[in-house]
Amino acid sequence: MKKPELLAPAGNLEKLEMAISFGADAVYLGGKSFGLRSGAGNFSQEEMKEGIELAHGKKARVYVAVNVFTHNNDLAALPDYLKELEELNVDGIIVSDPGVFLTARNTVPTLPVHISTQANTTNWAAVGFWQEAGAKRVVLARELSRREICEIRQRSSIELEVFVHGAMCISYSGRCLLSNYLAERNANQGDCAHPCRWKYHLVEEKRPGQYWPVFEDERGTYVFNSKDLCLLQSLPELIDCGIDSFKIEGRMKSAFYVASVVKVYREAIDTIFSDSEKFFQKLPGWQEELLKVSHRGYTTGFFHNKPSKEDQRYSASTYIKNHDFIGVVIDYDSEKQEVLLEQRNRFFVGEEIEFLPPRRPFIKWSLDSIKDDTGAEIESAPHPQQLVTIPVPFRLEPGTIMRRARQEES
Template sequence: MSRVITNKPEVLVPAGTPEKLKVAIDYGADAVYIGGEAYGLRTRAANFSYDDMAVGVAYAHEHDAKVYVTANIVAHEGNTDGAGEFFRTLRDIGIDAAIVSDPALIEIAITEAPGLAVHLSTQASAANYETLNFWQKEGLERIVLGREVGIAEINEMQKHTDVEIEAFIHGAMCIGYSGRCTLSNHMSQRDANRGGCAQNCRWKYDLFEMPTLGDQDSEIKADEAFSMSAVDMCMIEHIPDLVEAGVNSLKIEGRMKTVHYVSTVANVYRKAVDSYCADPDNYELKPEWVDELWKIAQREMSTGFYYGVPDQDDELFGKRRKRPQYTFIGEVLAYDADQQIVTVQQRNNFGVDDTVEFYGPNFRHHQQVVADMWDDEGQAIDRAPHAMQIITFHCATPVQPGDFLRKQK
C-alpha cells in the first residue's frame, strides 16, 4: 500500500490587494499574507486598511484559509509608536498571525496583544536550530527561514526543534542577506528596511577599470556587463524534498505581483503538493506544471541556496535566456451554458482570430480560437482594445466566473 503524507505543508500565497486575496484562496491557497498600512516592507503595495482586513479574514475563514499580516520593518526610533494598538487590532479582526522581524515589535506584539500568533520574518535571518529554539522560547509559533538556508540544513534543524518552519519556495530573490540591503538608502534615499526599497540591484550597471574610472571611453562593451540582479526562485521540481524535510509552510513571494501571477502560482503549487501528499510513492512531476510557471515568469529561475551556493548562472548576466510567452487578457464574469456564450472583462487587447487560453482553479485549462465578439451593447466587434471592456463571444467548453484568460505573445 502506498504511504500517505500526514504532514501536508501549507501553500502560502501573497495577496497585495483584496482582489488578489480572494483570487489566491479561490485558486488553492491554504493561507495568504498581506500588508497593513504600517510596519510592513512594501509601502508601495496597495496595502490593507483594517476594514479591508476584516473583509479578507471573513472570506478566508469561510474557505478554511488563514491570513497573516507582515509587520517586518527594522524599526528606528519612533517607528514602534502605536504598535501595541496595531497588533491588538489585528488580533481583534481575526488575523491568524503577524510576521515580525524586529525584537522590539515582537515584544510589543506578544505582551500587548496576547492571543495573536507571531511568526518570525525571513528578515531576521534564522539559519540554525539554536536560533529557532531561542525564538520558540520567546513565544513565537513559526519561523520563516532566511533564504540562504539549504535543504540539508532544514533536515538537520528538524532533529533539534519542533517549532513550525516556513520557507520561501518561489519568486524574486534579493541580493541582500535575507532581504536586508542598504543600496536603496544610499542611492535613492529610500530605506529598504522600512519599506522603501527602490530595487537598485535590478538596475543595469556599467563596469569600468579602476585606473580610468569615469572615463566613458574605457567602458567595457558587453551586454549588461555587470549586474547584481538575482534570478527568481522556483522549487516546483523539488516538492518531495521540501515535504520530506518537514517544511510546514511553502511560501511564495510576490505581494506586488499581478492577479495573473497569483492565480497561476497558487494553482500550480496546490496541484503539486496535493499530488505528492496523496501518493508520494507514485508521484510524478508534470511538465505542464513547469510550463505553467514559465507563462508568468519575469526572470530566469533557479533553486537559490537549497542545493548549494548560487553561481553566475543565478544572476542576470547578459541577454535573457528565456522569456514568458503569455499575456494576461481577461476575467470570466459569466457563462451561459445554453447559448455557449462567455462574458469577459478585458484586461489586455485581444480579438477575433486570436487563440486564447482559459484557466481556472483545480488546474482547469482549454484553448480556443475567438470566432466572434460583441461589446456590451451587442454590437459585433473585431477587437477589444479598451481596458476593462465588457465583451461576449462563443465558448463551447464550459467555464466559470473567476476563470482567467491569456494569450500567447
C-alpha cells in the first residue's frame, strides 16, 4: 500500500509553516492572480518565494491554485504568470478552465498540472480525458461515493486526489451562482458571500415586510447549509482504494484550524501504516480533536450514501466553536523553564489551558503566572500579539498552539 500525501491549505505564510510542522506533506495556496480566492488568503510573489523555499527545506511540496474560470480579458497576462510560477519552482499548478490548462501545457510544458475539483470530474472517462491531455493529477469532485472513487481508481493510472475534510458547497464543487445573484459576488472568481448559509423566509409580494418562515422541518430554515465533510473514519477504505492525495479544505480558515486538522489526519494516516489495528481504538480521540476546531457539524457527504437532511445544519448558519486559539509558542528557555508566547486572544492567570504540540498529544496546563517583556508579573497581556513568558517545566516546540475550551457557539 502506498502512503498517500496529506495536502493542507495555506492561506498565508504562518498557515503554511503550521501545516508543514504539524505534518502536511504538501500545501496548496493562491497567488495574487488567477486563484479562486479573492482578497485575503493570497500570496504575493515574494511571499510565495519564501513559502516555497521554506516548504522545500522541509521536503514538503507546494501547489499553486490557478483555478479561476478565465474570461477573454484574463488570458493575456496568463503566460507570464505561469512562467513566474515555474521560475519560483512550484511543484504543480491546480487548474479548472480548459483554456488555462491549454495555455499551461503550451507555455510551461514541464510544470505538473492538477485538475481542480472545480472541473467536476465525476467519472473514469473524464479522468482518462485529462490524463491523455497531459494532466498529472485529478482532484475528484466531492459528489462521489466510495464505490465510484474506487472504480475510477481501478480504471485509471493518473494520480487521484480526494477531499477528506472541510466545508461542502450545496452546488457542484463550488460552481454556483447563488452569490452572484444575491450578493453580486462571484463564487467562481473566488468571492463567494456564502448565501447558502443565510436564513431564508418567504415573502408574498402584496404584503411587503411580512416574513413567513420556511421550514424544511421543525428545526429551522437554513435550507442550503451543508455540514462539513469529515472522512477521517473512512481513511482506511480510501487508502485500500489507492488514492494518492488526501486534501483538507480551507485556505481562509485559521492557523489553529489548519494545525489541528492536519495533526489529526497525520496521526491517523501514520497509524494505519504503522499499526492499523490501533486506528479504530484511536478514532474517538481524533474525532474529539476535530470537534475543537470551528465546524458546522460533520457529514461523510456522498461517500456512503447520497446526503439527506441529516447532513444539513438547519438550526443555525454559524460555526460551532468549542475552543479558542489563544497563543503560539515562539521559544522555550530550558534553563529558566519558561516558554515565550505570542498572544492571539486574551488569557488570564488562573485559567485552564491546553498546549497542542506539533507531534505529541495535547497537554492540559493551569496558568499560574504570566510575565511581560520586562519580567513583571501581570494578570493578563493587554495588547494583541503581545509577547509574554509563562513558567512551564517541560519543553515546548516553537509553533505549539495554546488553546482554551469554551462553551458557547459563535
